Amino acid sequence: MDDKFASLEKYNFWNGNVPELGFTRKDYTDKIFDYTGNKLIKVLVGQRRAGKSYILRQIAHRLISEGVNPKNIFYINKEFTDFDFIGNYKDLRTLLNLYKDKLQPSGKVYLFIDEIQNVEGWEHFVNSHSQDYVDSYEIFISGSNSKMLSGELATLLSGRYVNFEILPFSFNEYVGITNATVSKQSYIDYMESGALPELFVLPNVETKRNYISAIKDTVLLRDIIQRHNIKDPKLLEDIFVYLVNNAANLVSITNIVNFFKSNKRKTTYDTLSNYIGFIEDTFLVHKVERYDIRGKDTISGNCKYYINDLSFKNYLYPGFGYGIGYKLENLIYLELRRAGYEVYVGAMRDKEVDFVAKKGDRVIYLQSTYLMADEQTAKREYAPLEAIQDNYEKFVVSLDDISLPSNEGIKHIQAWNLGAIL
Incomplete structure (x- = not known):
């Protein structure tokens, strides 16, 4: 248990520690901050490495700068190997309980869980803690798949989350970071x-x-x-290459099937459609x-x-x-x-x-x-x-x-x- 708590301590804002914050993306943090102070689950989605983790940490840091006790921030990133011991939502709940036992936070706890789709059954954890009326939580999560909040989960959390798509730097942000x-x-x-x-x-x-x-x-x-x-897998990568090199061109699935067939690649309309959907x-x-x-x-x-x-x-x-x-x-x-x-x-x-x-x-x-x-x-x-x-x-x-x-x-x-x- 001490090893697990040490991993948690390493990446959190406790004891004067400030994890790397990166370039401040004020447009996003302002927009997300407009939805704080309630039980709405804040969901950040977008491509891997587009900056979701930095933005989550920037929000946590801003909460602290506005008076929240750093020990009331609970942050994990499931991309970090230090958190490989969290396989499912029960492991996550156990870690949260360990944190509460050790730090005894008073009042609302802010949960930041990065790349949450890597936690099996994560929706049970989020649903339970977002609606907890004994202990107060506010939840911020991120994920790299657009289907993360689809189907049954969307029904389960219906009306109780707000979604933010995080894109790479805008031109104005580029100007800001490069001076x-x-x-x-x-x-x-x-x-x-x-x-x-x-x-x-x-x-x-x-x-x-x-x-x-x-x-x-x-x-x-x-x-x-x-x-x-x-x-x-080779076909999947070749489809990605095709989409990159035909960006901004009008295409259809039939066009793409014909392109691959003309290059002696066996495929079907359904396979291509599914693979493109997965890439999207x-x-x-x-x-x-x-x-x-x-x-x-x-x-x-x-x-x-x-x-x-x-x-x-x-x-x-x-x-x-x-x-x-x-x-x-x-x-x-x-x-x-x-x-x-x-x-x-x-x-x-x-x-x-x-x-x-x-x-x-x-x-x-x-x-x-x-x-x-x-x-x-x-x-x-x-x-x-x-x-x-x-x-x-x-x-x-x-x-x-x-x-x-x-x-x-x-x-x-x-x-x-x-x-x-x-």
Whole structure:
């Protein structure tokens, strides 16, 4: 028991200890803090290494700075081998009881459990302690699978949790951590690197490439292959490579099946669909449906996939043809998601609008283009937006050096200023 308590003590805020906090992600911590002081379970989800652990520790540290006794914080990270002895929710409950016996915390205890999906039956622990009316708990958990709160668990915890998707660094956060100025060049540097927090403490391209490769291997092996008993691991990885190198392109499952068959790879529609679904569940890629702007409904069939972080493209598969325009479109998608929008690919007869984004009553249409180098290019990019008959906001986003005047109510935004209008 002493060894187990020593592991707990090592990673907690007791006795003046402050675990590594990383770069403060104020947008997330402010948003999550708005939901504190109640019995709602705060759930952070997102890709491995996107920064969930740092944010949990930042929230704990902020609670302490606002008067919470450090000994009322209980933090574990199931990614750490020191906590391998926690196999299921009963082990977790035993450790919590040990902590309470040793520290005798008075009042509400704040439970922070990182990568909780690695604790078998964790939902029983969370459900029980979130509703405990004898001892007071407030619970913050994180996980790396989008299905963590689906099915029976969603029913079990219905109405008693709030979900936050954690994405890699935004451009503004990139500027903050690198001390760069907001400019076209710093935006291109951001686009050509990656935005996972640990990348910013690694010394060179080679170590960054190895780090990104290790993340990819860990997610595919531990979160997909082992969990779903995948029969063809090589096919799974090849599908991931395909999605990375076709990000921002319209594709369908049938297209992908035909691609693999043309390369003499045996597969089926159902297998590919399942494998892509598993990859989506880990947040490595995001699927975006097409949306009929006139009919106001989604369209089945073709869709687009965007990568959760461009580091997978930049460090692992840079040799494939993939223009800067596609990377820009990928970054715009991620920025819209960070700002809380539901995002679709717009379709209207023979025209495509890159993004239809909705948040509450606000709807915006965006076209993404590398540069509007001449009048013909500008005309092509503005045309789909001009064809839309409603009065919602319309933007063209590009990397042009100068900001162009408004055209028929359509505004031009330089990509590095996009966050300001969302």
